[in-house]
Amino acid sequence: MRRFFVNLGGSLCLISGGAQASDITSIRFGDHETYTRIVIESEQPLNARAFTLAEPVSRLVVSFEVARWNVGRLPDAVGQGSGLIGEFRFDGEADAPRLVLALNAPARVQEPMALAPNGGGYRTVVDVARTSQAVFQQLSGFPDQVTDLTRLLAEHVDVSITLPTCEAVRVVIDPGHGGHDPGAPARFGGGDEADVNLAAGLVLRDLLNASGRYKVIMTRDRDEFVDLWDRVDIAREAEADFFISLHADASAKSSRPRGATVYSMNSTAVNRARTRAIRGGDWVDPDRPEDVSRILVEMSLNHKESQSELFSETLRAEVGRVQTLWRDQAMRANFAVLTDASVPAVLFEMGFMTNREDARRLNSAAERRRLMQSVTAAIDSHFAHCGGDGSDAHPLAPNSANASSMR
Ligand SMILES: [Zn+2]
Structure with a gap:
């Protein structure tokens, strides 16, 4: 379950x-x-x-x-x-x-x-x-009447409506591209995008591991090709609390654009996630009405969207201290890797391969570390409610055992 x-x-x-x-x-x-x-x-x-x-x-x-x-x-x-x-x-x-x-x-x-x-x-x-x-x-x-829904769900969904335990937050790091897919090519020397993404992902992994608060799962930790849907499945099967995909941008037209961009799912991606969740069977249980499954998917998508968006704001604030931001707001896009129905997810474009200054930074170990420290700070802040004592002060309280707290 x-x-x-x-x-x-x-x-x-x-x-x-x-x-x-x-x-x-x-x-x-x-x-x-x-x-x-x-x-x-x-x-x-x-x-x-x-x-x-x-x-x-x-x-x-x-x-x-x-x-x-x-x-x-x-x-x-x-x-x-x-x-x-x-x-x-x-x-x-x-x-x-x-x-x-x-x-x-x-x-x-x-x-x-x-x-x-x-x-x-x-x-x-x-x-x-x-x-x-x-x-x-x-x-x-x-909200008081919604307990009918709570009851309906509790009848059909067992009490496995639970929260992350907060004991070890599971973070999936997804360095984009790899293997026969190099991503955006290097234009100013240094590695291709796939190399830059992997190098950053490994630094982020080490920073998160050092804190002892996270269980880190990598979709790849070497130069290999991993299918996009396999990356999604890794997050789903790990029952991850969070997914971050690392990429580096490229502009075909100009070397001028520079800076980082944060993406979460747009409406097309939400529709894809919904369809996959129902068709994939993961959310369908023959012992419960299909409507209940659909509502669960909808609720999960709600939670995912709001968490992803909240994280996007936090990430932009932290990254903005060390790197130029390309856009004046977080963006939404239809990226396949973001389309699991339950795991909050963002795609982080760390900078432009096609801009000389960004490329220098992406290939500098010191700058890379600074950037990944800012990502770590954002993740720490996002999961700050998971106190060091393992206590769970998560703002959501969807456990059917304490339905009263939902009112
Ligand atoms: Zn990419």
């Missing part, structure tokens, strides 16, 4: 401890290919949870432990969203202050993410992604 890292229904998030009155000072919306992002800025970190309701009208609710509306340009606490979000209003009179946002299409909500100030206030980020009407209906409901 494989492990499920799922968040049953209503999402919760918890970054802050404090229950100080906290003003919401800004709200903005971003349309992306696969999702609409809502960014809520506040003076203090907010405790937020998000869930969708299907009746009487489709809407998204973001409720706060404590919050007060203080958005200067929207004094009436009513506004218009974009993308999947229509009109919204803030209701400060309810027992829990809440934002109620109309949905223009069936959508599933990801766990709210908390981001530290970056020139402005604290940010609570809520992403909603388009989904089918059936999944929307299944996943919608007040």
